[in-house]
Amino acid sequence: MIDNLPFIACAILVILGLYTLTFKRNLIKIVIGLNLVESGVNLFLITLGYKSNAVAPIYTMAAKEEMVLPTPQALTLTSIVIGLATTALILSFTILIYKHYKTIDASKVRRLRE
Amino acid sequence: MIGVLETGTGVWSALYWILSFAVLFIIVYFIYSLGGKTVKASGDKGKPFLSGNEMEKEKIHVKASNMYWGFTEALKSYYTPLKGGHTGNINDYVGWFVLALAVILILTGGL
């Protein structure tokens, strides 16, 4: 049970992120919800590679000891960089929306409906 | 031969369709040309006339949003919830997405 705790933490982060995306109306809070889902998925990727009593895979000419899996760490680095670019783009569109609509309430920013 | 598509149960050829359409068109045009000429619309005969009022052509042109009024009015009970579902609100977009995810996970996974 204690071994599964990181996976439960990922599930809680993803569910909190989806709750924020569905029920909060401020556009900045929607971006924060998207970041929560992304953090949950990144944590899930790193947790996949864990082995108990192992060291970080950062040595060359290492002594014979166990290391955690390095591939998920590479995947997570890529995902963090993609998340950075995505958040920057969404926030710049939020600034433009504020300039045109004078509000960032999602129930009022809906000139394109039906 | 070229131009003949085999669907599973039959054959479709667009070239034969054009050929038969051209033959029928020639027959119809021949019958049409045997008839009398139509009267030319001049003076009061060509102007639009609407319930006793004469109007210009620009005013009686049916606009796009009025075009299918009968169809949309008859299906009001289908269209009102449909337009209510398309709100334009980003929270509802994500809500529909999560709903579809839940239904598909239940169906494929037996969760």
Added chain:
Amino acid sequence: MINEHLPALVIGLPLLAAFATPLVSKINDKLRNIFVIGILGITLYLVYSLLCNVLNDGIFVYVMGARSTGLTLPSGYKMPVRIILEADAMSVFMAITTAVISLIGAIYSWAFMDKETGKDKFYTLLLILTAGMFGMELTGDMFNFFVFLEITSIAACGLVGFRITRGESSEAAFKTMVLYTLGALFVLFAVGILYGEYDALNIATLASRIQYTMLDKIALGLLLTGLAMKAGAVPMHMWVPDAYAEAPAPVSLVLVVNTQAGLYGLFRVLFSLYGASLSTQTVGWILIILGVLSMFVGVTMALIQDKLKRLIAYGAVSQIGYMLLGVGVGLATLNTPALQEYGMRAMEGSIFHVINDAMYKGLLFLTAGAVIYCTGKRNLNEISGLAHDMKFTSIFFIIGAGAIAGLPPFNGFASKLIIYESVYKFNPMLSVIAILVSILTLAIFVKIFQSAFLGPKLLDVKKEPRSMVLAMLVLSIIVIAFGLFPDVVVDKIVSPAVNALINRMDYITAVLGG
């Protein structure tokens, strides 16, 4: 020497040219336009030679960064450790569609984007979007697919929100970006689950190791929803009208192929990754229900729209439903003898519909763009009588509307006939719904034609520029040619694509070596 490195060149050339475009545009504007069109033309030639190569010699496997490009399993390894690009007949089918549509988009935007500012960034984003789509279609690795999916999301949303003087463009780009990112994160979650179970990211290796456990079912559900959202299937379709309506017209054209690249990803996951180990009845019926909902909701929402491009965008949602319907029937009959009778025909109809839809839907968006460019108005209630002045656009609109409604002799009729006849044998009710939706599609385009093109002349319009007429002419010629000779297209490029999707073992042994 080029023939060895074809898949990498197809992805790499637009990417390098994208970053060289701002430098070229410092010299001269016209030079940059010619440069972009030249690069896309060279890419079309490379994709065509890749197509001939794959259709003659079989699946083309390319290993990135190994000592020789065919060395998938270096000495001592039992699974491939590098990123592998694997081009089979379905991949090059999608790639040739992408190459043709991107070239036509670049030709059209010569005149359309003439008065805007920031054009060098427009062409840069267009080339990055093209490179991302080629990457999604030619790769053989799940995480590489996710990276290219995100590249296309960012480039597409940058292009959707391109006109920053309108508030609605930023709103559409915001909504599209939130949904794309959420879908891509669920795809990454599923890739993580599959990696955690089988310790492999390569599609062929995963396909040889997969058993259909409970975690695999969860991964399938996540992948199905994330990729169907990018394709625009119905409960998740609401970003499609916003994005297509607010993007400039050549970008709407390229976004159609972007949507179809997401559909290609869905087919690749269902047929090559999972294959016959799925419960084909359940997943097949899920695809069929999504397809029928998309067809019906798309076309009935289109009937009540007033804005020109939003109406055509809802028509695009409806056409995606046809593709999902045919492939769903093919998947539902995958392990049964009915596959040879009508299942493969249904899949042929749907995959033929993919290239047909790109051509005629692109033509309709380009004519809508020409109408907006020449009159300056977007609402159908304000324009009337355009056929007096814009004769070329009217003829191209008639060709496009006839093709989408499924009238002979255009290409829409050929693919829809195959779908109707094979789906009828599976379940007659589905075929009846498909024909009904086709009639309603004709109704919505008659609405545009009567109100915008016929009638008395109300406005003064500008003349259409030559490059726009040239782009629309090329698409019309393709629509008519595919309609007159559909069997050439079906035998040469559609049937090998369907065989490549169904024969999963060829896909696996090309990488793992039998």
